[in-house]
Structure formats: C-alpha cells, structure tokens
Amino acid sequence: MSEWTKHNLIDLKDLTKEEIELILDTAKSFKEISTRDVKKVPTLRGKTVVMLFFESSTRTRLSFELAAKRLSADTLSVAASSSSMTKGESILDTARNIEAMNVDMIVVRHKSSGVPNILADGLKASVINAGDGCRAHPTQALLDIFTIRERFGKVAGLNVGIVGDILHSRVARSNIWGLKTMGAHITVCGPSTLMPRGIEQLGVKVSHNIDEVIASSDALMLLRLQQERQEDKFLPSTREYAKVFGVNRAKLKNAKKHLLIMHPGPTNRGVELSSDVADGEFSVILSQVTNGVAIRMAILYLLLGTKDKLELEGKI
Amino acid sequence: MSEWTKHNLIDLKDLTKEEIELILDTAKSFKEISTRDVKKVPTLRGKTVVMLFFESSTRTRLSFELAAKRLSADTLSVAASSSSMTKGESILDTARNIEAMNVDMIVVRHKSSGVPNILADGLKASVINAGDGCRAHPTQALLDIFTIRERFGKVAGLNVGIVGDILHSRVARSNIWGLKTMGAHITVCGPSTLMPRGIEQLGVKVSHNIDEVIASSDALMLLRLQQERQEDKFLPSTREYAKVFGVNRAKLKNAKKHLLIMHPGPTNRGVELSSDVADGEFSVILSQVTNGVAIRMAILYLLLGTKDKLELEGKI
Amino acid sequence: MSEWTKHNLIDLKDLTKEEIELILDTAKSFKEISTRDVKKVPTLRGKTVVMLFFESSTRTRLSFELAAKRLSADTLSVAASSSSMTKGESILDTARNIEAMNVDMIVVRHKSSGVPNILADGLKASVINAGDGCRAHPTQALLDIFTIRERFGKVAGLNVGIVGDILHSRVARSNIWGLKTMGAHITVCGPSTLMPRGIEQLGVKVSHNIDEVIASSDALMLLRLQQERQEDKFLPSTREYAKVFGVNRAKLKNAKKHLLIMHPGPTNRGVELSSDVADGEFSVILSQVTNGVAIRMAILYLLLGTKDKLELEGKI
Numbered sequence: 014m015s016e017w018t019k020h021n022l023i024d025l026k027d028l029t030k031e032e033i034e035l036i037l038d039t040a041k042s043f044k045e046i047s048t049r050d051v052k053k054v055p056t057l058r059g060k061t062v063v064m065l066f067f068e069s070s071t072r073t074r075l076s077f078e079l080a081a082k083r084l085s086a087d088t089l090s091v092a093a094s095s096s097s098m099t100k101g102e103s104i105l106d107t108a109r110n111i112e113a114m115n116v117d118m119i120v121v122r123h124k125s126s127g128v129p130n131i132l133a134d135g136l137k138a139s140v141i142n143a144g145d146g147c148r149a150h151p152t153q154a155l156l157d158i159f160t161i162r163e164r165f166g167k168v169a170g171l172n173v174g175i176v177g178d179i180l181h182s183r184v185a186r187s188n189i190w191g192l193k194t195m196g197a198h199i200t201v202c203g204p205s206t207l208m209p210r211g212i213e214q215l216g217v218k219v220s221h222n223i224d225e226v227i228a229s230s231d232a233l234m235l236l237r238l239q240q241e242r243q244e245d246k247f248l249p250s251t252r253e254y255a256k257v258f259g260v261n262r263a264k265l266k267n268a269k270k271h272l273l274i275m276h277p278g279p280t281n282r283g284v285e286l287s288s289d290v291a292d293g294e295f296s297v298i299l300s301q302v303t304n305g306v307a308i309r310m311a312i313l314y315l316l317l318g319t320k321d322k323l324e325l326e327g328k329i
Numbered sequence: 330m331s332e333w334t335k336h337n338l339i340d341l342k343d344l345t346k347e348e349i350e351l352i353l354d355t356a357k358s359f360k361e362i363s364t365r366d367v368k369k370v371p372t373l374r375g376k377t378v379v380m381l382f383f384e385s386s387t388r389t390r391l392s393f394e395l396a397a398k399r400l401s402a403d404t405l406s407v408a409a410s411s412s413s414m415t416k417g418e419s420i421l422d423t424a425r426n427i428e429a430m431n432v433d434m435i436v437v438r439h440k441s442s443g444v445p446n447i448l449a450d451g452l453k454a455s456v457i458n459a460g461d462g463c464r465a466h467p468t469q470a471l472l473d474i475f476t477i478r479e480r481f482g483k484v485a486g487l488n489v490g491i492v493g494d495i496l497h498s499r500v501a502r503s504n505i506w507g508l509k510t511m512g513a514h515i516t517v518c519g520p521s522t523l524m525p526r527g528i529e530q531l532g533v534k535v536s537h538n539i540d541e542v543i544a545s546s547d548a549l550m551l552l553r554l555q556q557e558r559q560e561d562k563f564l565p566s567t568r569e570y571a572k573v574f575g576v577n578r579a580k581l582k583n584a585k586k587h588l589l590i591m592h593p594g595p596t597n598r599g600v601e602l603s604s605d606v607a608d609g610e611f612s613v614i615l616s617q618v619t620n621g622v623a624i625r626m627a628i629l630y631l632l633l634g635t636k637d638k639l640e641l642e643g644k645i
Numbered sequence: 646m647s648e649w650t651k652h653n654l655i656d657l658k659d660l661t662k663e664e665i666e667l668i669l670d671t672a673k674s675f676k677e678i679s680t681r682d683v684k685k686v687p688t689l690r691g692k693t694v695v696m697l698f699f700e701s702s703t704r705t706r707l708s709f710e711l712a713a714k715r716l717s718a719d720t721l722s723v724a725a726s727s728s729s730m731t732k733g734e735s736i737l738d739t740a741r742n743i744e745a746m747n748v749d750m751i752v753v754r755h756k757s758s759g760v761p762n763i764l765a766d767g768l769k770a771s772v773i774n775a776g777d778g779c780r781a782h783p784t785q786a787l788l789d790i791f792t793i794r795e796r797f798g799k800v801a802g803l804n805v806g807i808v809g810d811i812l813h814s815r816v817a818r819s820n821i822w823g824l825k826t827m828g829a830h831i832t833v834c835g836p837s838t839l840m841p842r843g844i845e846q847l848g849v850k851v852s853h854n855i856d857e858v859i860a861s862s863d864a865l866m867l868l869r870l871q872q873e874r875q876e877d878k879f880l881p882s883t884r885e886y887a888k889v890f891g892v893n894r895a896k897l898k899n900a901k902k903h904l905l906i907m908h909p910g911p912t913n914r915g916v917e918l919s920s921d922v923a924d925g926e927f928s929v930i931l932s933q934v935t936n937g938v939a940i941r942m943a944i945l946y947l948l949l950g951t952k953d954k955l956e957l958e959g960k961i
Contacts, residue, residue, distance in 0.1 A: 058683055083403075087711070106911065113935045279423070305430070368693060
C-alpha cells in the first residue's frame, strides 16, 4: 500500500490513482466501525476538527461531524451567520484565529471557488474542501467512486453517465477528475445551456441523448437541479427539464440490469428522478450517504496522520 | 419488572400502565447520575442520537442533549433553518439520509401533528416525538407524571387540574393520556374558546371555575398561554385571561397544603401565574426540569435497548 | 500558591493580585496540554458547561468550548435566536431552567451590562462573564495579561497603552482593572469623543498623542473600532480615525524593540492597524488567541473546584 503524504484535500485533480485507492481502501476498513454496537474508536482522541461552513448544509456537515466523533475527535461548528465574517474580518483571518486555538483541521465550505486554497496556503492546520463554488467537492466524488467500486469491485473500464447541470456542478467536476484518474469512461449529458464549452477537453464524451446514456451506463449520476437556475434563465422550466432529463421507470427500460442510480442529494423527486426510481432497485442513493461517513473517516485519519508527521519533523 | 419492547415513542396513548411505570422506575434510577460529581456513565457509548428540530426549543433540546451526553452517546443537532428542508427535500427524505449515516435515534419536533409517525413508519432508527403540533409531547407528560409520583409516592386516585389553552396544547393531551392510564382524576379548566368540544370523551371533567379546580387538586398544571392566540381571536386579552385563570397567592387560599403547582415552561409571569407563586412553596416547576433529564435518559436507554435487540434478531 | 475561593468570574475588579496570579499560573500549566498529540485530559469529565450567548461570537465561544472539551467537560451551546428569550421568558428564568438540569457552569455574553451579575446572584451554578455590554470582559483581559507576562516575565512596572474607543470597550475596562492590580502603568489614547470623562480616576493616564504612547509603551493594545459608532456620530469617519490612531510601520519608528502589538480581534485591517503590522514581528495577536484557551481552561478548573467544595460543604 502506498504511503499518504498529503496534508490538505482541496481537489481530486491533485491526487494520483494510488492516493485515491489508498483513501478507498482506508474507508473500506473504517466502514465496519459504523455498523458496530459501539460505533467509536479512539484513533483521533484529543484532536480538534472545526467545521467552517459559509454555506448551509445538513448532510455534509453531519457526515463530517459523525466521522470525527466516531474517531473520538472533538468537533466544533461555525456557521457563517454567527461568525466574525459579519463583523468584516477576512476569511483567512477568521481561519487563522481558529487555527491559533491549536485546531488540527478545518473543514470548509464556501460559495466562492478557491477559498479552500486560500486557507490551505495560509494555515498549518489541515484543510478539507467540503465544497467550493462550482469547482470541487472532493469527498462527495470519493464517496461516489467508493460506492461504484464497492458494487463492481473495480472502476476502470466502467461507463459512468453524469446527467444534469454540469455547468454549475462541483460534484460533476470532482467526479470527472476522480473517475478519469481511476480509468472510467465518462459521458456527460444535460441541457446545452448547462453544458460548459470545451468540457470534452477534460476527457469526457458529451451527449444530449439521455436514452443513449442510460443504455450504455454502468452507473448514472443524477445531479441536483438548483431551482434558482431557472430564475437565472438557464432553463426554460423545471417541468421541461424533468420531461427530457428526469429519469423514470420508462426511461430505464433499456438500462443494464446492474445499473447504479446515484444522486448526491438532496433529491428533487419528480425532477431529476421519479420517486419509484429513487426508492427502486437500481438506486444506491442511501448507500452513498452511508459510505460518505466512511470516506470522511478515512480522510480525517490520513490527513491528520501526515500533519502529525510533518509537525514531528518540524516541517510545519 | 415488565420488559420493554417498544422501538419508538410517539404518543402516550400507545403505552400501558406497566410501560409507563417501567419508564418512571428507570428514570428514578438514572436521576441520581446527574447529582454525581462525575455526571456520566458509559451506557450508550458509541451510539448516535440526532436532534431534528423544526421548531425552536431551548429546554427540550438541551434536556435531550444532556440526557444523551450523560449516557455517553454522541449527539448532533439539526435546526430547521440550516437543514435541507430549505432546499425542498421532504422531511422523510431528510430523516432517511440522516439514518443512512448509521444513526441510532432521531428526536424530532415539528409544528405539524403526525410528522413523528411518518418518520417512525419510514425508518429503522428509533424515533422520539419531542412535540408535534397540538397533538403529543410524551416526554413532557412523563416528566410531569414522574414529578407527581415522586412527591406523592403514587399517581392513582390523585386529582390533577390542567388549566389554560387546552385546545392547542400537546402537553395537555399527552398528560391526559398518561395520567388517565395511571389512574388519576383529571379536570381541565380554561376559557370556553380554548376548550376542545367533546374533550369529556377522553375521560376528563371540564370546569370553568378555576377556584373549584384549585381547591380540589393535588397537582395543578398551568399551560403556557401562546400570546399569538390572542391575535387569532381566541382570547379577548391577556390581561383578562390572567385575571380569570392566572394563579396568584389569593386564589390559592383554599388550596390543599400539599398542592403542586406545575408548568411546562417557559412561564409567562403575570399571566399563567404570579411571580410569588412561580417561586413559592407550592411550585415544582424547576423540579420538573430536573426530572426531564432523568426521563429522557430512561427513554433513550429503553428504546435503544429494544433497537439493539431487534437488530440482533434481524427484525429491523 | 494562594487558594482559590471564588465561585463566579464577573469582573476583574473583584480579584486580588494573588488571585490573578493564581489564574495565570494555572493557565501556564494548562497551556502545554493544547500542544500535545492528544490534547485532552480527564480533569472535568462529567461536568456540564453551557454557553449562553445573547450576542454572536466566534472566537470567544470557540475558545470556551475548546477549553471545556480539552478538560473533558460536556458543553452545550444556546444562541439567543433559538432560545426561549424569543418566547418572552426572562434571562434569569432561562438560566434557572438550564441550571435545573444539573448544569455546573454557565458562560454568558449579553449586550447589557450587569446581566452576568443577575445570573450569579440568582444561581448556584458558576457564572462566567464572557462579555457584558461596555462593562467587563474578564477572560479577555486575563489572556492579555497572560500574554504580556509570558513575554516579559512580569507585569509590574510595564507601560501599557490602550488605543481606540475606550468609551464603549469592555476589553479596555477589564484590562485597566487587571493591569492596575498587577502593577502596570496604563495610558489610554483615543478620540476625545470616545474617551470617558473622569477615566483618570481609575488610575490611568490619558493621552491624545498616539506617537508618544507608542514610544513609551512596552505593550500596545489596539481596540476594535465598532463601525456602527460612526453612524452614532462618535466619529467623523473611519478614514480619519485610521489616519490619526491607526498603527502602521511608519508610526512604529520610535517604538521599543520589544513592543507587543495586541488586539482582541476581530481586527479591521487598515483601520486599527495596517496589515504589515498585524502580521509583523511586533504582533502577538495570534498568541493572544492561543493563550485564551489556556486562560479559559484555568478559569473552568478553578471555579468548578470551588463549586464542588461549596457543594460538599452544603454552602450552595
């Protein structure tokens, strides 16, 4: 098994295939902990992890907090509305102040792309990107890749379709980087107004035919449609989107028997997918959520291990 | 002692006398823990309890969190404003996602009656109703019954008066179910606009004479007057309510010497009761709060025990 | 070492030199814990500390929570917006209800001076003032004094300048009390509209010449300028303030080589101080934050020790 040397997790494009595999293997061994009667190990006892969320989030914040608690770390949560941000301090100053309390790790979510990089550059604490703007959401992509590998035993050579608002999706971007690195074939599909120009340069195919994408896919990732995009005139109507790109039973008639229907949540039932598909035999949506805790436990464990090592060596 | 077999706590009308007694006896043994120098036992170490509060609450949320922490469970809190609800996801989907993180128990409060049932029906995690609409608030009633039993050594045969806005009170409804099951005699008293029609069918007496109710009661529960009811035209004025139904020293002149003045909080001093009564020798209002932690420790312990058993037997 | 007998911490004017020294010495021994690989000791296991913040705060709340967690206490946080306060209950009633859950300590912040006294008078739980109105912020002053003593090995005889909005600053007031008690010489400096009349009666010098204050100081505390003061007509303009009282490299040309530049945070870069000063060699701003956790660990430890003793002796 290769050694982990990274101190921050900002974007999957920074990781090699071996590094992604190390995360997935570590997560696999941690997943069992959450099924125990006593879901807790002392691994990160006495470590401090701060959630610094400038965008609201239920599942991602909970998932990180649970991951930290199950490893016995102490967690603290700072929501944007209650933070010093409202007093005009810069994000980096807020983070430096938090770090000065001997905090080991800051998990940050922000609506602006690049904020996690600013923190990673300015801090000694480990920084995890929990979603920045339209750019990256690496732990989401890792849990998606974990879920695919768990079902198929591999990722290389599989066909993965990503459907929806590719333009604004950090989930799509991180999955494209991670899945390409792992050797999957990716087809992106969505309304042309929501398809970034030149996306093919990332090594993906573009299709506007959802039926073809469904028929050829081993795993199909449906992206959440941000309703506010309609107000921004990117979409004619939600109803129109659902009719063309929404996945229902009828559209799945030519799907492979082992197709995985995936969604990062929260789902808009009746928009990206029908209720019978969300709750049906193809869906692994709740498995993704379960795996998210294991992935985050692995990330916390690996990054904090490197931080301890770098501190010991006097390098940070 | 009878065995506990329930997996959820939604409404006291689902519980037998033996089950309520088992909760009270368990709470009695747990109450001592909170008086120790080290207020913590390892009973629920590695269990995960999530507070899912769609209505704001200080004391109920704190009481549940403290109960969980004193049993060494991990707790996480989701407030409505920061939840995915604002992104249009259904409550059941939110709860299923939380459950998928291997959460053992969800404590839910919601302004709509029936939400806890929806969650209990759709989840394997244990569900505790921390108050739903005007319908039920079972842990409040249990702590009230505990407080009465603690003082009198029994509940059966006692006269309990419940005064105020019976129509909108989940506290009144849960106490009626629980106290009747335990054999108490109940008289409800309040303005006729705030008295539900046919309430006698629940086995209670209705009185509009507060003096008679005070004179005959062993315990008197004063319900919080929601000031917004006045705007809804249920009440002529708060001042008028306080004059007729507010309890002050003068009104207590014919009270039994051992009368308990109870209130679920937060109190409106000068409305439901005068300050000298709230802080006076009859008041057990703060004892109710103390007992609330013990009751919630007992509930967490009993429900999680059943959940573990059902899981072991492969039934959930 | 003298013995600690206080049960609350409301204002530094209540403390003797020996008591302040005991806090500083205790903090010194606790500071090392936060640099360990496992930043946690079992000292306050099973104790319950509640943060009751009626004003928003990031760093002070985090600092107290981390201090409590590193001593293994359980912590709970109540923010004003979610508290019963919005239901019209008095602050003391809210606090009494929290205390009734066998809570050991309440850390309170409120925009009105005197609220911590009201709680201390009405409760058996220990009360810590985390900032009340314009009056006192004792833990901030203690961490400031700790930082000065740590650098110089003493406080007595040092010259400390406090610059800015003295009129509205609880940080200034608490530092004046604490530093005077410890034998420092204090000069306050700021716009005359923001200088309280008769401040000299507290034993401080008043100067309106920032250059003189800088030249003579061993430590210089820059107070945060509340931007809303300008709207209140206390200030002609922020720009004017920055020009006269803002500290930049040029103004430091006659400073002592060992000058400490201090700020309670959050800083307004470009107003109270320039960025190169904030991040420069004189600045101990982040050390103050680090020391804040140690000071709060010491306070929690000392106050809870007294509370346990008083309870044992039946005195509370």
